[in-house]
Amino acid sequence: MGNSLFKLTSLNLNGIRSATSKGLEDWVAAQAPDCIGVQELKAQGTDVAGRFEQLAGLQGYFHYAEKKGYSGVALYSRHEPSEVIVGLGEPEFDAEGRYVELRFDTLSKKRSLVSCYFPSGSSSEERQQAKFRFLELIYPQLQRMNAERDYVLCGDVNIAHREIDLKNWKGNLKNSGFLPEERAWMSKLLDEAGLVDVYRHLHPEEGEGSYTWWSNRGQARAKNVGWRIDYQLASPALAVQARRASIYKEQWFSDHAPLTIEYDWTL
Template sequence: MFKLTSLNLNGIRSAHSKGVEAWLAQHSPDCICVQEVKAQAADVQGKYDALAGLRGHFHFAEKKGYSGVGAFTRHEPSEVIVGYGSKEFDLEGRYVELRFDTPQRKLSIISCYFPSGSSGEDRQQAKFRFLDELDPYLVALKKQREFILCGDVNIAHQEKDLKNFKGNRKNSGFLPEERAWMTKLLTETGLVDVYRHLQPDTTEACYTWWSNRGQAYAKNVGWRLDYHLATPGLAQLARREAIYKTERFSDHAPITVEYELAL
């Protein structure tokens, strides 16, 4: 089995201080894709570039203390792709791809952090530009290789993916245009929402993010924002899923899927 986790750290230093490395050592994933590293190479080197025996590969943002993604792996990749060729968004540290190529299979594990549009209209428009760029990139990648994209997508796709869907129809993360993009990704582009493949009907148990305002976590007023999006053949190898909520390392929860897959 190949155990793959995704977690928005909301800062690698913060998550580390809250015990994420001990959790990794205990749960022993083969790979963890992380988002919102919020650090630069100099901050990570020698401190957080390896966690619990997993070696990290990163795409840092140009802006300090902002964004950034990484993937920590037990297996050495054959190639690491940093960024997806975007003039705008590669500066924000949003995409790192680990390639594990053998004569039998071309496989990629991707850690991706989609922009949030919640801070204002400028960022919402940036989010739409990101979505417009990423879809054709994934279409082209899918023709070349199998992949699992893990990450904070910042979109709740369906009403069952957030608690207060009625009150959020005009809010970033649940806008009709964003939801339509996800639908297109899962139909025309042909990727599979692995969690929903395994758990098609869950509601409140599916949430992976809670606002820090009020008592959102205590009351489980959450959103499902963190995904495994896989090409169909890999999605069919998914066997078990888990969202870990016993401890909190971030405002997001780790989502893990076990695949019947050997690297």
């Protein structure tokens, strides 16, 4: 790859069929990322077969939900992995299609790219409790992985970490996505587990320009009443090599905007 930057994108599709009908493939072809981690495929293997195994020339690796039209994640990569890990090893969440990891291991380095879709707790207290169980499950796994290998997790985490990460923070203090327990979990992940919120590392004080999701209700997008809930969370050794980040808002493929970060490393 020479001295070119490694371009990594994360995007919640809110349905791959819907997103591609809005021009996603042309955009990916024009952007030419090395890898794109997507969440909320809302598709099964039968839907993907013959249509979405590749995206603009990138090879796809998938974790489908058992329930039709629900969840699901994928990584589309220009580079062939040495190993593919599907699922977290916990039946409750593996049935929901929330985690896929590509490993690019050599004799001298261990490196992974992950696409992960964290549960939303906004629909019911039952789902909020499931979200808390997921956070409890994935924390030690991310911490352990950080000790063993370098990685970047692309994901819709469904948590706005700080007050600058959403427009109406005062009105959301008791709402899923900005609960004290969720924000504390994010702080612990960054402070104790040692991961780096790469976008925030590059743009420490940016508020309204950093949003990645807008409700379909009202005129949230027009008024930029948004949330920053899509992340690239990286091991320090990789995060420090991040050179620039962008959130693409010129076209809309879903209710989320693509987050692209370019790193000064190769696989």
